[in-house]
Amino acid sequence: MPETTIRKFTVGMACYGDNDGVEENNLTHLRHPYRGTDDTFLEHHLESSDPIKQFAVWMNEAIAHKGVIEANAMSLSTVSSDGKPSSRMVLLKGFNNDGFKFYTNYNSRKANEMATNANVALMFYWNTMHRSVRIEGKATKIETSNSTEYFSTRPRKSQIAAHVSIKQSYPIESRDKLLEVEKDIEKRYKGVDVPKPEYWGGYIVKPESIEFWQGQSNRMHDRLRFRKRESNENVTTNPCLREGENGWVYERLMP
Numbered sequence: 429m430p431e432t433t434i435r436k437f438t439v440g441m442a443c444y445g446d447n448d449g450v451e452e453n454n455l456t457h458l459r460h461p462y463r464g465t466d467d468t469f470l471e472h473h474l475e476s477s478d479p480i481k482q483f484a485v486w487m488n489e490a491i492a493h494k495g496v497i498e499a500n501a502m503s504l505s506t507v508s509s510d511g512k513p514s515s516r517m518v519l520l521k522g523f524n525n526d527g528f529k530f531y532t533n534y535n536s537r538k539a540n541e542m543a544t545n546a547n548v549a550l551m552f553y554w555n556t557m558h559r560s561v562r563i564e565g566k567a568t569k570i571e572t573s574n575s576t577e578y579f580s581t582r583p584r585k586s587q588i589a590a591h592v593s594i595k596q597s598y599p600i601e602s603r604d605k606l607l608e609v610e611k612d613i614e615k616r617y618k619g620v621d622v623p624k625p626e627y628w629g630g631y632i633v634k635p636e637s638i639e640f641w642q643g644q645s646n647r648m649h650d651r652l653r654f655r656k657r658e659s660n661e662n663v664t665t666n667p668c669l670r671e672g673e674n675g676w677v678y679e680r681l682m683p
């Protein structure tokens with residue numbers, strides 16, 4: 429079967445042509461260098477043994493890093509009531525000791541899943557820095573007043589779009605249909621502020637574990653995972669466990 433080379437990828441033509449089958453597209457040659465062995469992330473490199481403060485350090489470095497376009501973009505994984513996971517990207521809009529905040533539509537698939545199972549996972553990947561952060565915890569809705577306040581700061585077009593997407597993730601017949609509804613909403617709120625739809629708002633994820641990952645070219649990656657100390661754990665008798673601040677402990681994980 430003929431093959432087409434797209435940049436460095438070799439892609440089976442069946443993906444693009446009208447052949448029946450799809451060839452296996454081999455990507456085993458893709459290998460990007462990460463950090464060198466003299467550029468490690470060791471325990472003494474932590475600027476804080478409170479993972480929220482350490483996250484603030486990495487987030488600020490990611491925001492300042494030229495190669496990172498949207499440092500606050502993260503994947504959010506939820507689990508359905510029948511145990512099936514799903515992931516999507518959302519934007520982190522704030523964090524503090526209480527957790528990590530994002531905004532969405534309370535009628536969406538993610539919202540339905542979080543309503544039956546509050547356990548979620550967040551993940552950041554700042555590829556040009558060879559860093560990733562994994563967070564696991566429980567999501568709860570934030571105060572409506574907090575969502576209303578944030579909604580009022582959004583661009584008007586985004587506010588209108590929130591009214592158009594009344595049931596995010598449900599099928600709609602065409603883009604034209606969406607544009608029709610958009611026009612109606614624009615007419616409805618002509619000359620006045622666009623109110624927050626009642627089905628739109630924020631969540632906060634209270635973290636139970638936070639892992640800082642920094643990649644090495646030789647795959648001997650650095651991984652420091654913080655978690656809440658369990659009642660029977662003792663840092664003096666467990667050589668893997670280190671004392672953190674504010675009830676956290678941390679440990680190095682095998683790469």
Ligand SMILES: Cc1cc2nc3c(=O)[nH]c(=O)nc-3n(C[C@H](O)[C@H](O)[C@H](O)COP(=O)(O)O)c2cc1C
Nearest residue numbers: 501516517518519530531532533536537538539597
């Ligand atoms: C970079 C990026 C950022 C996004 N940010 C958000 C967000 O903050 N809130 C949101 O509801 N959807 C956001 N989306 C869209 C979601 O990924 C997703 O399509 C939508 O929320 C529906 O997901 P669901 O059907 O699983 O609920 C973003 C998508 C991308 C690629």
